Amino acid sequence: MSQFKELSLQGLWKNNPGLVQLLGLCPLLAVTGTLTNALGLGLATLLVLLGSNIVVSLVRQHVPNEIRIPIFVLIIASFVTVVQLLMNAFTFGLYQSLGIFIPLIVTNCAIIGRAEAFASKNPVLPSAIDALMMGLGFLLVLLVLGGMRELLGQGTLFDGAELLLGDWARVLRIEVFHSDNHFLLAMLPPGAFIGMGLLIALKNSIDQRLAKRQIIEKGSIARARVTGSVQ
Amino acid sequence: MSFKIASSPHHHNQRTTSSLMQWVALAALPGIAVQAVFFGYGVLVQLLLAICTAWLCEALILRLRQKAVLPRLLDHSALVTAVLLAIAIPPYAPWWLIVIGTAFAIVMVKQLYGGLGNNLFNPAMAAYVMLLISFPVQMTQWLPSVSLQPVALSPLDAFCMVFTEYSCSGFSLSQLQQGVDGSTQATPLDSLRQDLAAGMTLAESLQRPVFYSFAGAGWLWVNLAYLLGGLLLIQQKVISWRIPAAVLAGLAVPSLLFWLGSAGASPSPLFHLFSGATMLAAFFIATDPVSASTTDKGRLWYGALIGLLVYLIRSYGGYPDAFAFAVLLANMSVPLIDYYTRPRTYGHKAKRNLK
Incomplete structure (x- = not known):
């Protein structure tokens, strides 16, 4: 159980692929224009990550060390193809709006990174949990960034959710404020970079604050005899 | 008498940042006056908005960064940034344009890079580009000079235009852009x-x-x-x-x-x-x-x-x-x-x- 906790903490916060490892930045920045796009790509990445980590972990004893990378890429590519065909069949609108970034999940370093760093060295269950948590961490960053940009850019949330979830999802669309003038910077790639920078800064400042609090809680060790100044 | 330990050359210009920036702002005054005469009083409203926003943002972020607020504010660098941006944008642009622009200039381009002296980019111009790519319509609505405007705009009209996007007598900016003969200028x-x-x-x-x-x-x-x-x-x-x-x-x-x-x-x-x-x-x-x-x-x-x-x-x-x-x-x-x-x-x- 402690391993599960540790893996979750790593994936969701301490070693978050989006905020700390800064892997898979290309899709992260390119498709987070709306919350729906972010959710779609986040889920696709999560599925691929889960599948590839499990399979890589299963075959890890049989893969020769010298050619492991091409084999991992093959495994990942097959899962991406599956996800791509599924999205093409069931969420065609979203498939079209994500475009090239679905096939490009193959090159997402977050996925091959987990296969190489974790799944190829660990049994199936921890690998699956790791994939789930890393994927969730990535998904969360995508969602926050997508929500931020959609809100600033056009004042809505879940615009176009029906593309992903079917027609009933039209009711999910929230218009937070009405604006005739879209704030284009937030919707263009520069806005994604600025938003990403702000998110990373926020995470770092939270970490610093937590660290400071921990020091205070632990308290400093009182020394009986002080020679010279102690920093 | 001041005794300063400094290496050569020993001839120093004792000007402070504050007085330099003051000179820049003062030297812009004739231009601003001429602009107000030829293109209407909107530029003065924009100046007011820009300067207030700049001071507010600067003070706010200096507090966040735990720096001394007053000395930094009094070096007038935020003032100059605000003045330059207010001059550069169309005089009758809506109020939120200059507020977003100035806040971006001060917070993002200047203070996040470490404040005065550390910014890579000119804050006013970076904000101008940000506004231009974000709000291309509002950023290109320049009225022709006063003598060519079909309706004379009073200083009160300038306030109405900036805050409500209509003049006090109800003309919109695009109506005012039309010349006497109805062609857009x-x-x-x-x-x-x-x-x-x-x-x-x-x-x-x-x-x-x-x-x-x-x-x-x-x-x-x-x-x-x-x-x-x-x-x-x-x-x-x-x-x-x-x-x-x-x-x-x-x-x-x-x-x-x-x-x-x-x-x-x-x-x-x-x-x-x-x-x-x-x-x-x-x-x-x-x-x-x-x-x-x-x-x-x-x-x-x-x-x-x-x-x-x-x-x-x-x-x-x-x-x-x-x-x-x-x-x-x-x-x-x-x-x-x-x-x-x-x-x-x-x-x-x-x-x-x-x-």
Whole structure:
């Protein structure tokens, strides 16, 4: 159980692929224009990550060390193809709006990174949990960034959710404020970079604050005899 | 008596940042006055909004960064940024435009890089570009000069326009943009660009009322006023003559060549020099001491690069005027320019092989 906790903490916060490892930045920045796009790509990445980590972990004893990378890429590519065909069949609108970034999940370093760093060295269950948590961490960053940009850019949330979830999802669309003038910077790639920078800064400042609090809680060790100044 | 331990040269200019910035703001006053006379009182409302926003944002973020607020505010650098941005945007743009722009300039471009002295880019121009790509419609709605406006706008109208997007008597900006004869009027640079693209000759295009057969009604006077302010800054040794001179030369030389080569299809160097934002940018914006080149030779290269880029974008690019883009691109090349134009240290031989 402690391993599960540790893996979750790593994936969701301490070693978050989006905020700390800064892997898979290309899709992260390119498709987070709306919350729906972010959710779609986040889920696709999560599925691929889960599948590839499990399979890589299963075959890890049989893969020769010298050619492991091409084999991992093959495994990942097959899962991406599956996800791509599924999205093409069931969420065609979203498939079209994500475009090239679905096939490009193959090159997402977050996925091959987990296969190489974790799944190829660990049994199936921890690998699956790791994939789930890393994927969730990535998904969360995508969602926050997508929500931020959609809100600033056009004042809505879940615009176009029906593309992903079917027609009933039209009711999910929230218009937070009405604006005739879209704030284009937030919707263009520069806005994604600025938003990403702000998110990373926020995470770092939270970490610093937590660290400071921990020091205070632990308290400093009182020394009986002080020679010279102690920093 | 002051006893200072400093290495040579011992002749020091004791000017503080605060007094330098004050001079820049003061020298912009004639230009602002002329702009208010020729293009309406909107610019004054924009100035008010920009300065308030700039001070507020600066104070807020200094508190967040746990720095002393008052001394930083009193160095007037935020004031100058606000003034430059307020002058640069259309005078009757809606209020939120200048507020977003100024906040972006101060918070993102200046303070997040570490405050005054650490910003890579000119804050006012970075904010201008941000506004231009974010709100292209609002950022290009310049009214023609007052004498060509169908309805006279009072100072009260200026407030109404900026805060409600309609004048007090209910005219919208696009209605006011129409000339007396109902044709929409763009700025001189924009009209000329569209006419030349449509195959008209220079002489035909200059017949339009917006030009007064030269650099444009009002624009000539605005540019002359900023030229005056700029010369005052040089005389007071607030800025060096190198950057403005190089900017103007970088713009004038290529336009002279093209004008001599094909006089019917490209405007004269004088048109380029006295229209659009030329003088304002050459003397007030390009000379920002933080983001400009710091060596004497580098300043010449830096200015010439800006001038050349402005000529290229005005003639071949997608925008009628280009100082914001040119200044940002030149800001990016400043580290490179500074590296290759390091002055010779006294006592060392001139050329040192870098291998």
